[in-house]
Amino acid sequence: MAIPWGLFTVAVYALILVAGFVKTVGRDYTPTLQHYITAFKIEQGQFGLVFSGSAWNSLFATMKIAAIAAPFTAAIGLLTAYLLTRQRFAGQRAFEFGTLLSFAIPGTVVGVSYILAFNVPPIEITGTAMILVICFIFRNMPVGVRAGVAAMSQIDKSLDEASLTLGAGSLTTVRRVMLPLLRPAILVSLVYAFVRAMTAVSAVIFLVSAEYNMATIYIVGRVDAGEHGLAIAYSSALIVIMGIVITLIGLAVGERKLGRRGTGGGPATMPIPAG
Amino acid sequence: MAKQPASVEFRNVTKRYGGVVAVDDVSFTIAPATLVTLLGPSGCGKTTSLRMIAGLETASDGRIIIGDKDVTNLSAADRDVSMVFQSYALFPHMSVLDNAAYGPSVQGATKARAREMAMDKLTMLGLAGMEHRFPSELSGGQQQRVALARALVLEPQVLLFDEPLSNLDAKLRRRVREEIRDLQLRLNLTVAYVTHDQEEALAVSDKVIVMSNARIAQVGAPHELYEEPASLFVADFIGDSNLIEAEVVSVTTGFAKVRVGEAMLDLPSSNGRTGKATLVVRPTAARIYCKKPAEPHVRGKVAKVAYLGKHMEYTVETDVGEVFLVEDVRPDPWRKNEDVYVAFNPLKVKILQE
Numbered sequence: 145m146a147i148p149w150g151l152f153t154v155a156v157y158a159l160i161l162v163a164g165f166v167k168t169v170g171r172d173y174t175p176t177l178q179h180y181i182t183a184f185k186i187e188q189g190q191f192g193l194v195f196s197g198s199a200w201n202s203l204f205a206t207m208k209i210a211a212i213a214a215p216f217t218a219a220i221g222l223l224t225a226y227l228l229t230r231q232r233f234a235g236q237r238a239f240e241f242g243t244l245l246s247f248a249i250p251g252t253v254v255g256v257s258y259i260l261a262f263n264v265p266p267i268e269i270t271g272t273a274m275i276l277v278i279c280f281i282f283r284n285m286p287v288g289v290r291a292g293v294a295a296m297s298q299i300d301k302s303l304d305e306a307s308l309t310l311g312a313g314s315l316t317t318v319r320r321v322m323l324p325l326l327r328p329a330i331l332v333s334l335v336y337a338f339v340r341a342m343t344a345v346s347a348v349i350f351l352v353s354a355e356y357n358m359a360t361i362y363i364v365g366r367v368d369a370g371e372h373g374l375a376i377a378y379s380s381a382l383i384v385i386m387g388i389v390i391t392l393i394g395l396a397v398g399e400r401k402l403g404r405r406g407t408g409g410g411p412a413t414m415p416i417p418a419g
Numbered sequence: 420m421a422k423q424p425a426s427v428e429f430r431n432v433t434k435r436y437g438g439v440v441a442v443d444d445v446s447f448t449i450a451p452a453t454l455v456t457l458l459g460p461s462g463c464g465k466t467t468s469l470r471m472i473a474g475l476e477t478a479s480d481g482r483i484i485i486g487d488k489d490v491t492n493l494s495a496a497d498r499d500v501s502m503v504f505q506s507y508a509l510f511p512h513m514s515v516l517d518n519a520a521y522g523p524s525v526q527g528a529t530k531a532r533a534r535e536m537a538m539d540k541l542t543m544l545g546l547a548g549m550e551h552r553f554p555s556e557l558s559g560g561q562q563q564r565v566a567l568a569r570a571l572v573l574e575p576q577v578l579l580f581d582e583p584l585s586n587l588d589a590k591l592r593r594r595v596r597e598e599i600r601d602l603q604l605r606l607n608l609t610v611a612y613v614t615h616d617q618e619e620a621l622a623v624s625d626k627v628i629v630m631s632n633a634r635i636a637q638v639g640a641p642h643e644l645y646e647e648p649a650s651l652f653v654a655d656f657i658g659d660s661n662l663i664e665a666e667v668v669s670v671t672t673g674f675a676k677v678r679v680g681e682a683m684l685d686l687p688s689s690n691g692r693t694g695k696a697t698l699v700v701r702p703t704a705a706r707i708y709c710k711k712p713a714e715p716h717v718r719g720k721v722a723k724v725a726y727l728g729k730h731m732e733y734t735v736e737t738d739v740g741e742v743f744l745v746e747d748v749r750p751d752p753w754r755k756n757e758d759v760y761v762a763f764n765p766l767k768v769k770i771l772q773e
Contacts, residue, residue, distance in 0.1 A: 302508035305475050308495040309502045310522035310573065320525065324512045 157383070164377035179377035199378050202362040207385075209273055209356065210341035213280035217337035218330055220281060221288015225329075226322075228289070229296040230304070247286045251346025254283060259350055271353040279351060280341040287340075288333035295329035296322075331397045335390050342386060424452040424609040425486035425499070425576035427472055432481035434467050441467045443633040444481070449577075449626075454603045454610040456620040459630035460656070468630070469579055469613045474498045486576055501570035502579040505586070507562045509554040515541065515565050516550035522573040540568040560591055567599075571606075578603075580612040584619060596623050617657050621645065629653050645701075651771055654699040661700040661742050667693045667770065675770060680738040682715035684763055688770050697771045702745040704767035707733060707753055708760045716762040717742075721753050735761055 163169040167176050183199035195204075224243050228236065246254065258279055262269045269275045299322065307317040323330075345360045352361045359382060366375040427449040434442040442464040449455040457465035470476040471483060474495035483491045490498050501522070509518050519537035524530060541550055544564045554562055563583065570578060583599065584592045600623045603610045614620050620627050621641040629636040629644065629652075636656075637649045648654035651662060665679045667688075675691035677684045679698060686698075708716070719737035731752055733744045742761055753759060 300506055300508060302504045302506050303510060305473075305495070306502070306504055306508035306510075306569075307521070307525075308475065309473050309498075309500060310525060310569070311496050312521070312525035313496055316525050320521075321510055 160376060160383070161380050164373065164380045167373065169372060169376065176373075179373040180381075183374055183378050184381065198374075199359070199362065199381075202357040202359050203378075203381075205273070205356045206342055206359040209276045209280070209358070210338050212273075213277045213284070213341045214334050214337040216277070217281045217284045217341075218288050218333035221285045221333050221337075222292040222326065222329065224285065224289045225292025225296055226318075229293055230301070243289050244286050246282050251283070251344065252349065254279065254347045255350040258347075270351075271355070273356045275351050276348060276356060276358070279347055280337070280344065283344070283347050284337045284340045287336045288329075291329040291332040291336075292326065295326050299325050327397055331394060334393050334397065338389060338393070339386055342382060422499075422574050422576060423486075424607055426451045426484075427577055427609065427611060428482075428484040429468070429471075430482040430484065432468070432471065432478045432483060434464070434471060434476060435479045440633050442471070442478075445630075445633075445635055446481075447628055447635065447638060449609060449611055451609050452607045453625040454600065454608075454612060454623055455626045455628060456612045456614060456624040457628050457630060458614055458617060458620040458656075459636070461615060463630040464633040465613045465615075465628075465630050466581060469502075469581055469611055472577065472611055473500050473502050473579055475502075499573075499576040500579060501573060501575040501577075502581065503563070503566045503570050503583055505582040507554075507566040507586075509562055509565055509569075511554055514551050514553055515546065515557070518554065518565055519550075519569045519572055521569060526573070536572050537568070540571045541565075543571075544568045559586055560595065563587070563595065567602075577609045577611065580610065582613055582615070584614070584616070592619070593622075599623060621657070629656065631656075646769075648699060648769065648771070651697060651773070654769070654771060659702050659743060659745075661698075661702070661705075661740075663698040663700055663739050663742070665696050665698045665739075665770075667691050667696045667772070669693060677770060679715075679763070680717040682717050682763065684715050684765050684768065686765050686768055686770055691770055692772065694772070697773075698763075699769040699771055700742065700763060701767060702732075702743050705742060705744055705761050705763045707735065707744060707746065708762055709753075709757070710760070712760055712762045714762040715765075716760045719759055719761050721755055721757045721759055724753065724755050726752070735759060737761055 164179055165175055165177065166172070167174045167178070181197070183197045185197035187194045187196050227233075228240055258275055259270050261267075262275055269278075303321055303325075304317055307321050312320065343360060344358075345364065348358050349361055349364070352358050359378065363375045363378050366372075366378070429445050429447050432442060432445050433440065445464070445468065457468055459465045467476055471478050472485070474490065474493060474497070478491055481491075482489055485498065485500065510521065513521070516534060516537055519541055520533040523533035523536050528536070538547075538550065541547060544567060546561065546564055546568060549557065549561065554565065557565065563586075580599065584595055587595055596619055599610075599612075602608070612620075612623065621644070624641055626638065627641055627644055628638050631652050637644060637653045639647070644653060644657045648657060654660050655662060663679060665677050667675050667677050668683070669676045670688070670691045670693060673687060673689065675686050675688035677686055677696065677698065707721075717737045717739055719735040719742065721733055722736040722741065723732075723734035725732040726748070729748070731746050731748050733746065733753055735742045735744060744761070
């Protein structure tokens with residue numbers, strides 16, 4: 145069962161990659177690099193390298209916005225998770241529901257609402273990168289919340305308490321006990337927030353501007369214009385980029401240390417040595 | 420030890436969670452350098468009381484005094500109290516050494532100094548050589564020693580234990596509780612110890628505070644609780660006992676004449692009054708006879724016999740209800756369904772009157 149399924153998955157990806165290297169998929173399979181050149185051309189200009197390919201503008205904007213949004217998304221998500229699991233306050237259930245609500249609303253509704261809300265003073269940010277970042281943070285926060293809640297409910301509350309009775313303040317406790325144990329949740333939130341920001345279409349389709357176009361919207365535009373090869377080449381590049389970024393985030397957050405968690409606190413079965 | 424052990428005092432402490440009263444107007448004092456147990460069934464408020472000493476819960480009313488300092492409104496981090504948690508609460512991402520060094524290092528000691536202090540206590544608890552392991556690589560007993568070392572490193576004025584033996588197997592329990600008691604005596608520590616196991620409480624404590632339904636049922640040394648229970652709850656909760664309905668017929672100075680079934684007992688009693696009473700008969704306070712004995716007795720029939728190696732346990736069905744008895748092992752034990760007489764030892768039977 146696993147092997148055909150694996151082959152199928154590989155085939156789907158291979159098809160995308162291959163389609164980027166032929167003239168017109170489905171009609172003319174002459175190998176070509178033309179799509180990549182159009183999208184990602186780099187020239188040696190008078191003042192150094194010039195990124196003259198048509199995709200660079202939206203790619204840089206997307207990467208920048210996703211990179212800004214991801215840490216905020218993870219941070220706000222984890223903070224919310226902390227409030228939900230470690231604190232008790234009135235209206236907690238409603239608060240929890242509220243944090244998950246943005247997941248349930250269709251992206252286009254969110255996008256249009258953002259335009260309507262932020263097109264007029266006092267907060268006039270339609271057309272800026274800010275509106276994209278904010279939209280991503282709130283749209284993707286539920287994943288940070290869920291990952292954080294799952295991780296924090298696994299961390300026994302007595303760990304916090306032990307830290308407190310040993311004289312550590314709340315901040316020290318969070319820094320030295322909670323955060324190291326939350327690494328997996330931080331990783332998941334960062335990766336997810338980044339990937340979702342890179343690939344979102346529905347919520348941002350109304351929010352992009354000439355200056356801050358998003359990769360996905362650009363791709364949709366190419367498809368609209370009948371330039372399928374270009375769209376596919378760009379998509380392939382995005383897949384590779386995200387693979388690299390996920391690996392880098394993993395290394396930066398320290399995935400290797402995750403193996404240390406687990407079996408602590410079990411019942412005693414071995415005798416203790418006389419001491 | 421550089422620091423003096425401190426006393427702990429509760430003055431009319433109450434803890435409410437919403438409408439639920441977890442601890443109701445409780446006052447007690449733990450003398451310096453003694454081991455005091457908070458004992459009671461689950462939900463009696465003993466753990467909440469312990470957590471209020473630690474500062475992990477805030478008292479709704481009343482004062483908590485440690486040493487001569489009112490700590491009622493101090494946070495856990497600002498109290499000179501350490502706690503050994505039921506789950507040990509070791510930091511899974513830190514080595515044994517870093518766990519033990521956590522206290523001094525968060526309080527500003529240099530890394531080298533913190534590790535030196537930690538190593539000192541780890542060595543004392545026989546954990547030298549394991550300092551670079553992680554908690555998940557230790558047995559339960561070892562994990563507990565690490566938790567204890569971590570709590571001791573700061574040489575706290577008061578050391579708290581929350582059900583420290585509940586995660587250990589039966590054989591280990593006795594040894595660990597003896598070690599805790601030894602350590603407390605050797606280091607001259609003030610210890611508050613929560614347990615629901617009355618045998619454990621009797622074995623380790625200088626004083627036991629029995630709690631029931633958010634209030635203190637009785638405070639006393641282990642032998643006082645066992646021999647002079649103040650209420651039916653304590654009589655029933657501490658040790659095995661037969662609670663037998665009886666009637667006080669007459670009272671003279673220092674004695675009460677009590678009717679139990681067809682037996683008349685002369686029991687020592689300082690404050691008895693005539694009327695209904697309950698007799699507390701410990702399993703060793705009565706004996707079984709095959710022939711009618713001279714002492715006051717009731718008739719019965721042996722209902723259950725159990726051989727436990729070091730002693731025999733019998734349950735005798737009598738006119739006044741089932742009586743549970745412990746006797747020495749004999750070559751010819753009582754047999755099931757044998758008709759017998761149960762005679763009470765008047766010096767060991769207590770009268771309780773509500």
